[in-house]
Amino acid sequence: MALLTVENLCTSFHTRNGVARAVRDVSFQLERGETLGIVGESGSGKSVTCYSIMGLVPQPPGRIEGGRALFDGVDLLAISNQELNRIRGRRISMIFQDPMTSLNPFLRVGEQLIEPLLIHEKITCRAATTRALAMLNEVGLAEAEHRLNMYPHEFSGGMRQRVMIAMALITKPDILIADEPTTALDVTVQAQILELIRKMQIELGMAVILVSHDLGIVSGFCNRVMVMYAGRVMESATTEDLFYDTKHPYTRGLQKSIPALQPKGEELYTIPGMPPDLLRPLPGCPFAERCSHAVEYCVKEEITLVEVAPQHGSACLRVQKENLSV
Amino acid sequence: MSCDETFLEVQNLKTHFQVEKGILFKRHLGAVKAVDGVTLTLRRGEILGLVGESGCGKSTLGRTILQLIRPTEGVVLLEGESLTALQGASLRKARSAFQMVFQDPYASLNPRMTVFDALAEAMRAHRKIPGRELSGRIAALLQKVGLSPQAQRKYPHEFSGGQRQRVAIARALAVEPKLLVADEPVSALDVSIQAQIINLLARLSREMGLTMIFISHDLSVVKHISDRIAVMYLGRIVEIGPAARVIEQPLHPYTKALISAIPIPDPRREAKRARVLLPGDPPSPLNPPTGCPFHPRCLYAIPRCAEVVPLLEPFEQPSHRAACIRMKEINTIQD
Numbered sequence: 001m002a003l004l005t006v007e008n009l010c011t012s013f014h015t016r017n018g019v020a021r022a023v024r025d026v027s028f029q030l031e032r033g034e035t036l037g038i039v040g041e042s043g044s045g046k047s048v049t050c051y052s053i054m055g056l057v058p059q060p061p062g063r064i065e066g067g068r069a070l071f072d073g074v075d076l077l078a079i080s081n082q083e084l085n086r087i088r089g090r091r092i093s094m095i096f097q098d099p100m101t102s103l104n105p106f107l108r109v110g111e112q113l114i115e116p117l118l119i120h121e122k123i124t125c126r127a128a129t130t131r132a133l134a135m136l137n138e139v140g141l142a143e144a145e146h147r148l149n150m151y152p153h154e155f156s157g158g159m160r161q162r163v164m165i166a167m168a169l170i171t172k173p174d175i176l177i178a179d180e181p182t183t184a185l186d187v188t189v190q191a192q193i194l195e196l197i198r199k200m201q202i203e204l205g206m207a208v209i210l211v212s213h214d215l216g217i218v219s220g221f222c223n224r225v226m227v228m229y230a231g232r233v234m235e236s237a238t239t240e241d242l243f244y245d246t247k248h249p250y251t252r253g254l255q256k257s258i259p260a261l262q263p264k265g266e267e268l269y270t271i272p273g274m275p276p277d278l279l280r281p282l283p284g285c286p287f288a289e290r291c292s293h294a295v296e297y298c299v300k301e302e303i304t305l306v307e308v309a310p311q312h313g314s315a316c317l318r319v320q321k322e323n324l325s326v
Numbered sequence: 327m328s329c330d331e332t333f334l335e336v337q338n339l340k341t342h343f344q345v346e347k348g349i350l351f352k353r354h355l356g357a358v359k360a361v362d363g364v365t366l367t368l369r370r371g372e373i374l375g376l377v378g379e380s381g382c383g384k385s386t387l388g389r390t391i392l393q394l395i396r397p398t399e400g401v402v403l404l405e406g407e408s409l410t411a412l413q414g415a416s417l418r419k420a421r422s423a424f425q426m427v428f429q430d431p432y433a434s435l436n437p438r439m440t441v442f443d444a445l446a447e448a449m450r451a452h453r454k455i456p457g458r459e460l461s462g463r464i465a466a467l468l469q470k471v472g473l474s475p476q477a478q479r480k481y482p483h484e485f486s487g488g489q490r491q492r493v494a495i496a497r498a499l500a501v502e503p504k505l506l507v508a509d510e511p512v513s514a515l516d517v518s519i520q521a522q523i524i525n526l527l528a529r530l531s532r533e534m535g536l537t538m539i540f541i542s543h544d545l546s547v548v549k550h551i552s553d554r555i556a557v558m559y560l561g562r563i564v565e566i567g568p569a570a571r572v573i574e575q576p577l578h579p580y581t582k583a584l585i586s587a588i589p590i591p592d593p594r595r596e597a598k599r600a601r602v603l604l605p606g607d608p609p610s611p612l613n614p615p616t617g618c619p620f621h622p623r624c625l626y627a628i629p630r631c632a633e634v635v636p637l638l639e640p641f642e643q644p645s646h647r648a649a650c651i652r653m654k655e656i657n658t659i660q661d
Binding site (some may be wrong): 041042156157158159186187188189190191192195213214215216217218219220239240243244253254255257258259267268269270271274275 | 379380486488489516517518519520521522524525528543544545546547549550583584586587588589590591592593594596597601603604605607608
């Protein structure tokens with residue numbers, strides 16, 4: 001059985017201007033030890049999906065409208081906060097984009113590091129500190145002993161993210177959810193952090209969900225990738241298939257608009273238009289108005305993710321019906 | 327006007343920020359050498375990509391060239407005229423020749439001004455334009471950056487990020503500048519919108535003969551738009567050359583690492599690739615290492631690197647230069 005099974009997750013935000021349906025009918029599975037990438041542009045619902053699973057969507061204005069998230073037989077969306085607290089930070093951990101805002105600036109790094117241990121395990125402060133020291137060494141922070149007594153502002157961005165990773169992994173979780181963990185970092189530091197997550201994943205045998213807007217990061221890091229757009233899953237496949245046997249025009253558009261792959265001097269390929277307004281009802285395929293393959297029925301018929309090849313889901317109606325090559 | 331003439335000349339530019347502590351009794355802690363001896367020339371119509379990690383001084387260099395920050399030392403010549411020598415009214419007058427586009431279009435546009443107000447203010451800052459002509463000119467300008475003329479009545483919050491950046495570009499172009507410094511103009515935008523803005527800047531540069539300095543931390547973006555690329559590290563240019571050469575045959579160990587750190591959106595190539603993982607973080611500019619600023623993180627460093635400050639020297643091509651004392655060894659062994 002899969003470690004985590006998300007079924008038909010729907011999350012909305014009830015704002016003064018209307019209801020923004022941020023996540024619409026998202027389903028996926030995560031196997032033990034696997035790395036799943038969730039890719040999409042801002043507003044695609046990739047972060048809200050993770051926040052919903054972790055019970056971190058502020059309610060109100062947010063509301064989980066439906067669906068299940070089964071982790072080890074327990075529906076994370078149905079249990080009480082107390083029960084969720086026994087799983088969060090212990091068996092499922094999360095790291096965020098900006099390590100400066102997710103660390104408490106008033107507490108020494110050491111205090112923050114041992115907190116998850118003190119909460120989730122029967123352990124003395126001293127034993128927890130020993131574990132914290134070992135963990136800091138593990139994530140490649142030199143002079144760990146000295147670092148424990150420092151405050152977050154004394155660290156560089158890359159070092160802070162290492163501390164966040166140490167904090168998330170100190171309880172040896174089964175799942176690490178990394179929400180754009182390297183977006184705020186420099187490229188050379190980004191490479192270090194990704195390497196570190198990979199190393200820790202092998203050591204602990206945990207599954208990783210990597211949320212990113214960067215197809216490049218995902219291509220080297222994940223086994224499977226899920227592409228989201230306007231709150232929906234557009235395509236879901238193994239990394240190889242997603243890149244070499246693409247089955248959705250949006251995925252293709254994303255690939256083509258990356259400057260790294262395009263010859264210099266020519267106009268860059270662009271996806272025309274803009275991502276849709278989530279406050280609007282979106283009948284049919286939400287990508288239809290920007291899609292060069294769109295036909296009449298694309299704007300009328302409801303889309304669902306359908307397996308169009310083994311282990312390969314696509315929400316494109318034309319791929320499903322006519323086996324369109326994108 | 328020939329295409330080869332030097333348009334912008336930057337000579338040994340230094341921008342140092344003094345760091346002090348205390349309010350009444352200030353203690354001088356030292357100087358952050360944000361830009362430390364940069365020499366550059368740009369031809370008319372050329373696009374120079376300026377890359378480096380955060381804190382390397384690329385933005386400070388851009389701002390110092392435009393005299394938004396006055397340099398500690400050095401000269402900036404625009405068409406032979408020294409900008410560093412200008413003061414007050416004469417500097418303000420000269421500003422119509424050079425403009426800047428900032429990273430965050432949310433922060434750089436006044437939320438209380440309509441697009442019309444913002445553009446009209448820029449246009450009228452340098453020239454007298456009769457009121458009845460204004461609307462037509464603004465409409466033409468908006469069209470140039472790919473917005474509809476109706477946009478002039480809107481406020482910034484009514485636009486998406488990409489459209490806002492178009493407004494910011496229109497505002498910079500309102501005074502018909504000859505030099506544009508774009509400081510991370512696409513970093514805050516989504517991938518599919520980034521490409522639109524890059525295309526726009528490339529087209530404007532071509533059509534209007536704009537000379538441009540395109541600042542970014544993202545080499546793959548810079549590679550696409552630039553004629554030449556300069557790589558900065560800790561206030562200095564460590565490599566400069568034609569864009570394709572810098573990307574394909576980087577000379578400096580830092581450039582090599584930077585290129586190898588860019589993730590390639592292609593799983594098979596990504597899996598095969600040899601990675602150069604740099605240890606550590608960029609050092610603090612308050613307390614830079616001696617000698618070559620890159621030597622503590624460099625895979626090729628030898629003791630002499632800590633002693634000698636390397637100068638930019640050509641290798642194989644006169645236009646492709648790098649600052650590394652082991653440049654010849656490193657680049658001949660590898661081939």
